[in-house]
Amino acid sequence: MEEESEQKKKSVPVLPWMRSPVDVSLFDECPLELLPFLDPRLEVALQNMGITSFFPVQVAVWQETIGPGSFERDLCVNSPTGSGKTLAYALPIVQMLSTRAVKCLRALVVLPTRDLALQVKEVFAAIAPAVGLSVGLAVGQSSIADEISELVKRPKLEAGICYDPEEFSLDFQSCVDILVATPGRLMDHINTTKGFTLEHLCYLVVDETDRLLREAYQSWLPTVLQLTLSSDESLFSPASTSLPSTFGSLKTIRRFGVERGFKGKSYPRLVKMVLSATLTQDPSKLVQLDLHHPLFLTTGQSRYQLPEHLKSFKLICESKLKSPIKEYSGLQRQSIRSKTLRAFRAGEIQVLVSSDAMTRGMDVEGTGRCFTLLRRDEVTRFKKLLKKADNNSCPIHSVPSDSVESLRVTYTSALEKLKESVESETYRKRKINSKSSSMGKGKELNNSKGISSYLLAGILADHEFNFAVYRSYANEH
Numbered sequence: 001m002e003e004e005s006e007q008k009k010k011s012v013p014v015l016p017w018m019r020s021p022v023d024v025s026l027f028d029e030c031p032l033e034l035l036p037f038l039d040p041r042l043e044v045a046l047q048n049m050g051i052t053s054f055f056p057v058q059v060a061v062w063q064e065t066i067g068p069g070s071f072e073r074d075l076c077v078n079s080p081t082g083s084g085k086t087l088a089y090a091l092p093i094v095q096m097l098s099t100r101a102v103k104c105l106r107a108l109v110v111l112p113t114r115d116l117a118l119q120v121k122e123v124f125a126a127i128a129p130a131v132g133l134s135v136g137l138a139v140g141q142s143s144i145a146d147e148i149s150e151l152v153k154r155p156k157l158e159a160g161i162c163y164d165p166e167e168f169s170l171d172f173q174s175c176v177d178i179l180v181a182t183p184g185r186l187m188d189h190i191n192t193t194k195g196f197t198l199e200h201l202c203y204l205v206v207d208e209t210d211r212l213l214r215e216a217y218q219s220w221l222p223t224v225l226q227l228t229l230s231s232d233e234s235l236f237s238p239a240s241t242s243l244p245s246t247f248g249s250l251k252t253i254r255r256f257g258v259e260r261g262f263k264g265k266s267y268p269r270l271v272k273m274v275l276s277a278t279l280t281q282d283p284s285k286l287v288q289l290d291l292h293h294p295l296f297l298t299t300g301q302s303r304y305q306l307p308e309h310l311k312s313f314k315l316i317c318e319s320k321l322k323s324p325i326k327e328y329s330g331l332q333r334q335s336i337r338s339k340t341l342r343a344f345r346a347g348e349i350q351v352l353v354s355s356d357a358m359t360r361g362m363d364v365e366g367t368g369r370c371f372t373l374l375r376r377d378e379v380t381r382f383k384k385l386l387k388k389a390d391n392n393s394c395p396i397h398s399v400p401s402d403s404v405e406s407l408r409v410t411y412t413s414a415l416e417k418l419k420e421s422v423e424s425e426t427y428r429k430r431k432i433n434s435k436s437s438s439m440g441k442g443k444e445l446n447n448s449k450g451i452s453s454y455l456l457a458g459i460l461a462d463h464e465f466n467f468a469v470y471r472s473y474a475n476e477h
């Protein structure tokens with residue numbers, strides 16, 4: 001069986017450009033002041049972020065973009081989680097756009113989840129304003145109307161004038177130079193937002209590529225590629241033949257005077273940067289990206305890697321302790337999730353019980369220990385997953401029954417308090433909003449039962465249990 005999967009792995013053909021990669025691990029860290037051509041305004045912004053030197057992947061990408069490579073080839077970056085990929089693409093893009101004269105949407109960064117997009121937007125927001133660039137977010141965090149008003153400036157209409165709809169649409173103006181988006185919301189804007197256009201796009205970043213390629217998300221990739229092709233190219237594009245029928249109504253009008261480009265030169269090619277910690281080698285997947293002479297930058301390490309200081313344990317428990325963990329992520333609002341994450345990052349919360357919403361790519365500095373709670377029947381599958389990830393460092397974390405017993409008193413009283421607080425909160429909300437009465441008593445009890453499981457999981461996982469996460473959960477539901 002093992003041999004079979006090994007054989008299968010070997011039989012996947014590797015694209016020719018993957019056979020001669022640039023080894024990122026051969027690059028040294030580079031102090032901030034020694035990075036060639038770095039705009040002094042960006043240097044200050046980076047210092048303000050507390051960055052004093054660049055990580056190897058950042059130096060390697062800089063060399064291929066701002067350095068001698070000068071963005072001539074598309075880049076495919078395979079580098080472990082936490083190695084600094086975000087800044088590796090954000091910095092060259094911001095530096096390249098820093099000389100732009102007219103504001104229009106020139107860089108698009110696509111990520112699979114809202115949490116990851118928020119994190120990437122923060123990095124851009126820390127450097128882009130230093131050179132007068134604006135960054136937008138299209139992730140469905142706010143209403144579509146609010147998002148539209150942040151992305152596109154509508155022309156002012158004067159009373160009594162009859163406007164030609166064709167000309168009128170040309171007067172829309174982008175409010176952002178760089179957009180960080182999730183595919184769903186991006187497609188909403190492409191399909192429905194007047195004045196939202198990708199016709200001036202110079203840079204397309206596909207972060208967490210594997211995940212984005214696995215799921216089609218309303219054909220976002222062929223749509224984006226098609227909308228960024230020049231009219232000549234589009235006639236011959238494979239993307240143009242694979243679009244959904246609704247796409248027929250979409251077209252771009254290339255405006256004169258604001259061509260894609262920089263430093264006054266026309267630069268019609270859309271530069272693509274695709275990144276992952278576990279980049280697929282499957283040609284049939286990679287071909288969808290339609291890469292231009294791609295350069296493959298990789299650390300050459302095993303495909304899956306845990307962050308350096310993160311220790312991982314598995315903890316086998318009963319199923320009733322596990323199931324509500326799923327519920328935790330599914331029910332929480334984004335604002336609450338972000339608040340919780342901030343508190344966790346700041347060390348105000350020591351234990352976070354999460355579903356896979358706390359996915360790869362979510363950064364927590366000085367990461368400590370990660371416990372995966374498994375039912376017995378999940379152990380074999382988990383082992384297989386670890387094996388696929390070349391990970392053999394996940395020992396069993398056993399909890400002696402007497403240590404659980406000694407926590408029972410604390411647990412029981414904590415649970416009682418929490419139950420009271422959930423009930424009084426629900427009662428208060430029901431009074432304020434008659435709508436909430438439809439939730440009914442059953443839901444209330446379910447929640448407190450769910451929370452009890454979190455509590456127990458927290459206590460089992462670490463004795464330094466902190467209430468804050470669970471209180472915020474309780475207040476929300």
Ligand SMILES: Nc1ncnc2c1ncn2[C@@H]1O[C@H](COP(=O)(O)OP(=O)(O)OP(=O)(O)O)[C@@H](O)[C@H]1O
Pocket residue numbers: 050051052053054055058079080081082083084085086087276277360361362363364365
């Ligand atoms: N040059 C640097 N100096 C100090 N810290 C940095 C530097 N570059 C990035 N970081 C920090 O390192 C952490 C990881 O960076 P980043 O999120 O870009 O990693 P990544 O490679 O994209 O990982 P993932 O695949 O998990 O998204 C972040 O907290 C970021 O602020």
